[in-house]
Amino acid sequence: MATAAAQRTAGTQPDGDGVPDTADTADTAAYQRAFDAAVAADERVEPRDWMPDAYRATLVRQIAQHAHSEIIGMQPEANWITRAPSLRRKAILMAKVQDEAGHGLYLYSAAETLGTGRDELLDKLHSGRQKYSSIFNYPTLTWADVGAIGWLVDGAAITNQVPLCRCSYGPYARAMVRICKEESFHQRQGYESLLALSKGTPEQHAMAQDAVDRWWWPSLMMFGPPDDESQHSAQSMEWKIKRHSNDELRQRFVDICVPQAESLGLTLPDPDLRWNEERGHYDFGVIDWTEFRDVLKGNGPCNEQRITQRRRAHDEGAWVREAAAAYAAKHTGTAGAAGHKTHETGAARA
Amino acid sequence: MTATGPATVPATAALALGDDALVLSHRLGEWAGHAPVLEEEVALANIALDLLGQARVLLSLAGDEDELAYLREERAFRNLQLVEQPNGDFAHTIARQLYFSTYQLLLHTELAAGNGPFAPLAAKAVKEIAYHRDHAEQWTLRLGDGTEDSHERMRRASEALWRFTGEMFQPVEGLDADWAGMEERWLESVRDVLTRATLTVPEGPRTGAWSAGAGRQGLHTEPFGRMLAEMQHLHRSHPGASW
Numbered sequence: 001m002a003t004a005a006a007q008r009t010a011g012t013q014p015d016g017d018g019v020p021d022t023a024d025t026a027d028t029a030a031y032q033r034a035f036d037a038a039v040a041a042d043e044r045v046e047p048r049d050w051m052p053d054a055y056r057a058t059l060v061r062q063i064a065q066h067a068h069s070e071i072i073g074m075q076p077e078a079n080w081i082t083r084a085p086s087l088r089r090k091a092i093l094m095a096k097v098q099d100e101a102g103h104g105l106y107l108y109s110a111a112e113t114l115g116t117g118r119d120e121l122l123d124k125l126h127s128g129r130q131k132y133s134s135i136f137n138y139p140t141l142t143w144a145d146v147g148a149i150g151w152l153v154d155g156a157a158i159t160n161q162v163p164l165c166r167c168s169y170g171p172y173a174r175a176m177v178r179i180c181k182e183e184s185f186h187q188r189q190g191y192e193s194l195l196a197l198s199k200g201t202p203e204q205h206a207m208a209q210d211a212v213d214r215w216w217w218p219s220l221m222m223f224g225p226p227d228d229e230s231q232h233s234a235q236s237m238e239w240k241i242k243r244h245s246n247d248e249l250r251q252r253f254v255d256i257c258v259p260q261a262e263s264l265g266l267t268l269p270d271p272d273l274r275w276n277e278e279r280g281h282y283d284f285g286v287i288d289w290t291e292f293r294d295v296l297k298g299n300g301p302c303n304e305q306r307i308t309q310r311r312r313a314h315d316e317g318a319w320v321r322e323a324a325a326a327y328a329a330k331h332t333g334t335a336g337a338a339g340h341k342t343h344e345t346g347a348a349r350a
Numbered sequence: 351m352t353a354t355g356p357a358t359v360p361a362t363a364a365l366a367l368g369d370d371a372l373v374l375s376h377r378l379g380e381w382a383g384h385a386p387v388l389e390e391e392v393a394l395a396n397i398a399l400d401l402l403g404q405a406r407v408l409l410s411l412a413g414d415e416d417e418l419a420y421l422r423e424e425r426a427f428r429n430l431q432l433v434e435q436p437n438g439d440f441a442h443t444i445a446r447q448l449y450f451s452t453y454q455l456l457l458h459t460e461l462a463a464g465n466g467p468f469a470p471l472a473a474k475a476v477k478e479i480a481y482h483r484d485h486a487e488q489w490t491l492r493l494g495d496g497t498e499d500s501h502e503r504m505r506r507a508s509e510a511l512w513r514f515t516g517e518m519f520q521p522v523e524g525l526d527a528d529w530a531g532m533e534e535r536w537l538e539s540v541r542d543v544l545t546r547a548t549l550t551v552p553e554g555p556r557t558g559a560w561s562a563g564a565g566r567q568g569l570h571t572e573p574f575g576r577m578l579a580e581m582q583h584l585h586r587s588h589p590g591a592s593w
Contacts, residue, residue, distance in 0.1 A: 085585045105389070320387065
């Protein structure tokens with residue numbers, strides 16, 4: 001539902017394209033005041049409401065990057081589908097990778113409410129103009145990595161994403177509610193899979209420890225640069241897109257993980273990790289921000305491989321998408337056996 | 351299972367049906383992250399999961415699902431050669447799905463209607479298979495009646511896999527079905543879809559000395575061994591471990 005304040009602004013824009021029709025600065029100022037008031041009152045901004053251009057651009061960037069991360073994030077886990085060691089684990093992994101494709105679809109839809117298109121966003125991903133989460137540029141070298149990703153990477157994602165369920169932009173917030181439910185399930189399964197390894201044979205235990213050793217620091221990097229270097233944070237928090245700073249969320253994650261690692265019977269690879277009575281939090285070591293920046297720049301272990309596979313899937317699938325479009329054009333508006341309908345009901349038969 | 355407990359389930363039949371589902375599920379799982387459009391990532395994974403679910407129930411009737419999946423060698427698998435065929439391009443995957451799901455739907459409808467030991471699980475699987483069959487039909491129409499390129503690819507795929515379709519109607523020990531009647535209905539159904547997709551029914555042989563019922567006897571095609579090597583290597587590397 002559109003908010004009261006936003007409805008007032010939308011009421012002056014019957015075309016609902018979210019862009020003021022004139023450059024009238026008095027109108028723009030009034031829209032801005034109504035928008036600010038709605039955000040301040042914790043009301044949701046909806047697609048037909050007026051919003052500042054920069055707010056729109058920030059959301060497109062963030063939601064697209066989030067969608068891209070779901071899609072690229074399928075690769076490291078899909079890498080183990082054909083080798084999963086039991087049929088039960090194989091079914092769980094397949095369901096998870098399928099959910100990720102579904103999350104990508106929700107998120108592209110949410111981004112589309114802001115006036116962009118999935119094709120355009122995919123094009124930006126493929127050409128490197130939009131990013132995806134740096135974590136997916138690390139390789140899955142053993143089966144235990146699948147469990148470590150579930151526990152740590154999904155755990156970090158949830159810590160980041162639960163506050164987004166209250167994000168000021170309605171479609172994004174609603175997508176996150178659905179996504180977080182499924183992610184929590186995956187995270188529990190990842191933890192359970194690591195637990196089975198940790199309590200298994202000595203070889204399995206070693207495999208689990210090695211995976212945690214490799215995924216711990218990259219997971220901490222998922223919260224982004226430290227607060228004093230995060231260029232978008234202040235504005236995003238003001239707009240209530242973001243509710244907590246990178247460092248706050250990172251600390252929350254560490255505090256959650258330490259006791260979980262203990263109950264898993266695994267250690268975290270940080271000699272500086274210890275409880276700080278005074279702060280009521282765990283202190284932890286310094287993150288290697290050089291590595292973080294390197295991976296972001298495209299020089300991580302799998303950047304090239306990930307984007308090449310994504311481009312190849314897209315390019316090799318072009319003929320399939322063209323076939324579907326050609327078929328739809330031929331059969332639009334007919335009560336054909338396929339029952340396929342498109343919005344271009346007026347289009348002539350080819 | 352009801353009065354007719356698992357003990358009365360013919361193991362040969364459970365293995366044949368279970369291996370079909372297991373192997374095709376594995377092939378579809380290979381598409382993850384490679385599909386032509388995101389919706390197909392979801393659809394192919396969905397079908398793969400349905401099939402894996404069916405496989406787990408069926409293999410469990412014959413023994414321990416993981417022992418059967420991971421510790422048998424190629425010659426002990428009883429799946430059709432059709433389902434072990436490599437994915438090829440999207441048209442090959444769709445042709446394989448069309449041929450198999452049409453067969454599977456006919457067989458399970460018959461099993462569900464009877465009162466044999468497979469009736470309850472067939473009744474559940476029929477709902478999934480009807481969806482798989484619809485998905486394959488819709489894509490066969492789109493590829494066959496899409497562009498010139500897609501038409502040609504769909505034609506090649508439907509012809510390339512045709513020779514593996516005869517073995518589906520070799521009677522399976524322990525399965526009470528009207529095999530000849532099913533084969534007729536299968537031909538009719540596939541002809542109908544291919545015709546509507548502006549394709550013709552392939553003319554090549556559907557059985558040969560080697561392919562007739564070969565998979566059901568543990569005689570497989572070469573790519574199958576490599577598929578099993580990948581599927582089984584981790585499980586075999588840790589004997590006795592649980593996961």
